[in-house]
Amino acid sequence: MAVLSDRENKKVTNIDRDGNQVDNKKIVYDTKDLNLWYGGDQALKNINLSIYENEVTAIIGPSGCGKSTFIKTLNRMVELIPVVRISGDIRYREKSILDKSYTVEDLRTKVGMVFQKPNPFPKSIYDNITYGPRIHGIKNKAILDEIVERSLRGAAIWDEVKDRLKENAYGLSGGQQQRLCIARCLAIEPDVILMDEPTSALDPISTLKVEELIQDLKKDYSIIIVTHNMQQAARISDKTAFFLNGEVVEFDVTDKIFSNPKDNRTEDYITGRFG
Numbered sequence: 001m002a003v004l005s006d007r008e009n010k011k012v013t014n015i016d017r018d019g020n021q022v023d024n025k026k027i028v029y030d031t032k033d034l035n036l037w038y039g040g041d042q043a044l045k046n047i048n049l050s051i052y053e054n055e056v057t058a059i060i061g062p063s064g065c066g067k068s069t070f071i072k073t074l075n076r077m078v079e080l081i082p083v084v085r086i087s088g089d090i091r092y093r094e095k096s097i098l099d100k101s102y103t104v105e106d107l108r109t110k111v112g113m114v115f116q117k118p119n120p121f122p123k124s125i126y127d128n129i130t131y132g133p134r135i136h137g138i139k140n141k142a143i144l145d146e147i148v149e150r151s152l153r154g155a156a157i158w159d160e161v162k163d164r165l166k167e168n169a170y171g172l173s174g175g176q177q178q179r180l181c182i183a184r185c186l187a188i189e190p191d192v193i194l195m196d197e198p199t200s201a202l203d204p205i206s207t208l209k210v211e212e213l214i215q216d217l218k219k220d221y222s223i224i225i226v227t228h229n230m231q232q233a234a235r236i237s238d239k240t241a242f243f244l245n246g247e248v249v250e251f252d253v254t255d256k257i258f259s260n261p262k263d264n265r266t267e268d269y270i271t272g273r274f275g
């Protein structure tokens with residue numbers, strides 16, 4: 001299946017091997033000639049990527065190739081670093097987020113992020129989930145209770161924690177903490193969830209649970225996941241972008257990347273010749 005994107009007309013067409021149009025998914029994120037420098041070192045080079053709605057998009061590539069930098073530009077976390085300079089454009093839902101009139105607060109209510117190491121707040125499970133909604137002014141206890149249950153159910157952890165909502169989140173296992181962090185993301189009803197190696201600190205069983213959860217969440221959210229683990233990308237993603245030295249070498253349907261890549265460097269990487 002080939003992916004054609006016509007940025008100017010905002011039209012996206014997915015075409016199967018026989019040339020039939022199979023769907024018409026919307027673009028969530030779209031980068032145009034995106035470059036990023038840390039001082040004099042260029043970490044992202046001319047990135048042109050379109051991320052589609054209700055898909056899991058995996059970002060793979062060797063350590064230091066710019067995966068975290070890329071995902072952190074999508075919610076403007078990199079701009080906290082003084083030496084960072086960016087050129088090009090990033091559009092989220094057709095609006096340029098690098099535009100000064102686009103506030104970070106606005107963006108962060110639409111785009112949630114889950115990090116490599118689970119980072120719950122040192123508060124109760126309940127307060128972890130209600131933190132975001134409270135900031136947004138929700139005070140009603142019944143509504144907060146409902147958000148807590150919905151978010152924890154959405155992150156497939158409700159049954160494990162429903163009888164200990166007042167306990168400190170630090171008492172949960174690593175895998176449970178990570179699902180709690182996903183639940184905390186869901187509480188603000190985001191559109192997109194960014195994940196930077198979300199299972200790299202987890203045991204295999206917790207990893208499997210989070211992978212199943214990601215598959216389930218794509219019905220309602222668009223997910224971009226950085227992963228070191230190629231099997232994970234192959235298992236859970238619809239599209240895969242292979243990054244190398246700050247460039248996107250290849251971006252395509254995941255099955256294609258792993259069975260029949262176009263570029264020799266992708267082939268070398270997925271067959272384990274480097275990385």
Ligand SMILES: Nc1ncnc2c1ncn2[C@@H]1O[C@H](COP(=O)(O)OP(=O)(O)O)[C@@H](O)[C@H]1O
Nearest residue numbers: 038043061062063064065066067068069070081
């Ligand atoms: N805060 C920073 N200041 C300077 N250089 C950085 C910073 N963060 C990352 N880099 C550099 O940018 C490049 C890409 O890093 P990163 O995005 O973390 O890659 P990855 O996530 O693929 O391992 C690396 O060369 C790294 O050293």
Ligand SMILES: [Mg+2]
Nearest residue numbers: 067068069196
């Ligand atoms: Mg990284």
